[in-house]
Each structure stands twice: as structure tokens, then as C-alpha cells.
Amino acid sequence: MLKEVKPNVRQVKLGWWGPEVSEVCFGSLAISPLQGRVTFAEGVQVLRYALEQGINWIDTAEIYDNYPQIAQALQGYPDVKVVSKSYAVTAEEMAKCLERARVGLNRDVIDFFLLHEQESALTLKGHQGAWEELQKAKADGRVRYIGISTHAIDAVKAGALQPGLDVIHPLVNHQGLGIIDGGLEEMLDALRFASEMGIGIYAMKVFGGGHLASHPHTALDFIRNTPSIQGMALGMSSKEEVDFNLRYLAGQEISEDLKAAVTYRERKLYIADWCQGCGRCCETCPQGALSLEEIDEGGQVQAIVDSSQCVLCGYCGRVCPHFCLKIV
Known part of the structure; x- marks a missing residue:
């Protein structure tokens, strides 16, 4: 030892x-x-x-x-x-x-x-x-x-x-x-x-x-x-x-x-399926890693993340009014 x-x-x-x-x-x-x-x-x-x-x-x-x-x-x-x-x-x-x-x-x-x-x-x-x-x-x-x-x-x-x-x-x-x-x-x-x-x-x-x-x-x-x-x-x-x-x-x-x-455990930004697509997270993200995507023909949108651009700062979660975003 x-x-x-x-x-x-x-x-x-x-x-x-x-x-x-x-x-x-x-x-x-x-x-x-x-x-x-x-x-x-x-x-x-x-x-x-x-x-x-x-x-x-x-x-x-x-x-x-x-x-x-x-x-x-x-x-x-x-x-x-x-x-x-x-x-x-x-x-x-x-x-x-x-x-x-x-x-x-x-x-x-x-x-x-x-x-x-x-x-x-x-x-x-x-x-x-x-x-x-x-x-x-x-x-x-x-x-x-x-x-x-x-x-x-x-x-x-x-x-x-x-x-x-x-x-x-x-x-x-x-x-x-x-x-x-x-x-x-x-x-x-x-x-x-x-x-x-x-x-x-x-x-x-x-x-x-x-x-x-x-x-x-x-x-x-x-x-x-x-x-x-x-x-x-x-x-x-x-x-x-x-x-x-x-x-x-x-x-x-x-x-x-x-x-x-200290072996690294892969972490990611999780976006819950109750996301309302308000876009506040997209406006906040300094990396431009978040965007809105249409999820049905009715025009409903939700946030999606480009994991290659996300640096896991967590700033987006702070502005989400529905607590949809979390680093896991």
C-alpha cells in the first residue's frame, strides 16, 4: 500500500x-x-x-x-x-x-x-x-x-x-x-x-x-x-x-x-418527456447545444440536446419552469 x-x-x-x-x-x-x-x-x-x-x-x-x-x-x-x-x-x-x-x-x-x-x-x-x-x-x-x-x-x-x-x-x-x-x-x-x-x-x-x-x-x-x-x-x-x-x-x-x-462515469443532460418546449433553455445555453424539435403533427415541440456540444454546466436546468432538465 x-x-x-x-x-x-x-x-x-x-x-x-x-x-x-x-x-x-x-x-x-x-x-x-x-x-x-x-x-x-x-x-x-x-x-x-x-x-x-x-x-x-x-x-x-x-x-x-x-x-x-x-x-x-x-x-x-x-x-x-x-x-x-x-x-x-x-x-x-x-x-x-x-x-x-x-x-x-x-x-x-x-x-x-x-x-x-x-x-x-x-x-x-x-x-x-x-x-x-x-x-x-x-x-x-x-x-x-x-x-x-x-x-x-x-x-x-x-x-x-x-x-x-x-x-x-x-x-x-x-x-x-x-x-x-x-x-x-x-x-x-x-x-x-x-x-x-x-x-x-x-x-x-x-x-x-x-x-x-x-x-x-x-x-x-x-x-x-x-x-x-x-x-x-x-x-x-x-x-x-x-x-x-x-x-x-x-x-x-x-x-x-x-x-x-475516480474512474469516469458517463454523464448526460436528461430532458424529461413533459418538456413544454418554451425555449428558455435554448436561449440560456452558452454552447448552442439545445434546440427545439417538433414531436407531433400538431406542432408540439420539445427541447433536444446535441451531446457533442453540451459541456454539462447545468445552466439550462436553472431556467426551466417545469424542472425538465437535469444532469444524470
Whole structure:
């Protein structure tokens, strides 16, 4: 039996002016109600375990609806940093989002706050009011660092030129799965540009929403070996997943038992047959993976999913008024 040795978690600096953090950021979507993999209490336990192992920052978003879960896990960990995000458009909306985060996370200062899922210079322009409020919050100390998250190449390029931007959280993986406006090489070019501008970059969807999880070594190695990317947010919902990822990145031997414990189980988006075809999920899906299809001659339509495009984020389930969508 292998001796259990706590992994040595690598520390990285986010961009030229960002903080030093662990290479791995805990992606809390995996323990949130949005994905429903674990209970509230189980999620707290997994997150606290990750902090005990040396992960020192957490990625969340207003849409994940898990501020209380994170706040409970952070008791006794005042130095752990938190990233949150919102879809706010106006300054007034952003001010409310920031206050909800501060109250919900029980923190006077939010370490990072990002505009969620920006797509281009045009969408950034449309969120100008919210961005100006983020700049104001950074100036008056409510937030330390500001930026964007995105699945789009154009947004990475535009974000790198956005006044006051500190960090970009892009979708990137070794097959380019989930990029909405081009291919992997174009995304890597954009990330190089942003990195040369001094922007801090930490990757999302490293495992392509689960599509690449059967070869985790390849997925993790790709991100670590891309010079323009400093860190990665990994969604983890079990202690075994935390152990596997951290031990692999630390170059430690991994037992067969641990490998077996994290063997990837195929997951998919389930759409119930009582779907009314309202189309809200289609409008929400950032990947364009959902569409409406006619199911009978009477014109009744229901949502269908293109599994090759779905990254299993679960955002669609949140807007469904009839609770038809679930990741299983």
C-alpha cells in the first residue's frame, strides 16, 4: 500500500499584478445545487478537505446559488480567496450582486469578481455600466481584482484591452471542446496575447465538461504546459477527485484504488418527456447545444440536446419552469 503523503500544491502568480495562489482553484459548480451531485453538507466536506490539502482559492458564481455552502466551508480559512461572477448589465445590478456576494459569503471584500460569460467586445460594451461599477468597487476596496469569464476567443482578445481588467477565466482544453467562436489554436493565440498584456489567466472546462475525463493526465498536462495559462479551476465533488488531481500534478504515485475511485462515469443532460418546449433553455445555453424539435403533427415541440456540444454546466436546468432538465 502506498504511504499517504500530502501533495505539495504548486503556487502560481496570476499575471503581472495578481496574487499568488495555488495552481488548482476549486471549481464549486460541481458541489452546487445547479449540478446536484452532492448534498449541501457533502459539498462542504469536500471543499474543506480541498482546503486542508492546500488549495487556497475557490471559483463560484451567483448562478451557482452556493454562497452559504462556501461560507460554511470557509470558517477557519480567512485567507482563502474567492472568485464570483454575475450576469449584471447595469451599475445598479452589479452593486446589488456585489452586496449579495459580500453578505452571502460573509466577507467584507470579495477577492475576485468577474463579468460572467462575455462573448465579444460588443457584449463587454453592453455591460459597460456593470464594468464601471466593478472598477468603482475595486477602487473603494469592495473587490480586489476584476475580470471576465468566457467561452469565446473574441472576448479574450477584447478583455485583454478592457481598462482595469486583471484576470480572464477562459474555456480551454486540449481538444478545444466548448469554444463557441473558433478553434483551439485561435484560442491559444488569444490567450498568448492576453498573457503578454499581463493578464492573469486560469482555465475552465479542462476536462471538456466530462468529455475528456477518461484521459485526465492528458487534460491536466495540456493546461500545465501552456505557458500563457497560470492556473486551472477543477470541478471536484469527492475527496478522491481532490486527491487524484493534486497528487498527479504533484508528481506523486497514484494507487490503483484511487484510480478506480475516480474512474469516469458517463454523464448526460436528461430532458424529461413533459418538456413544454418554451425555449428558455435554448436561449440560456452558452454552447448552442439545445434546440427545439417538433414531436407531433400538431406542432408540439420539445427541447433536444446535441451531446457533442453540451459541456454539462447545468445552466439550462436553472431556467426551466417545469424542472425538465437535469444532469444524470
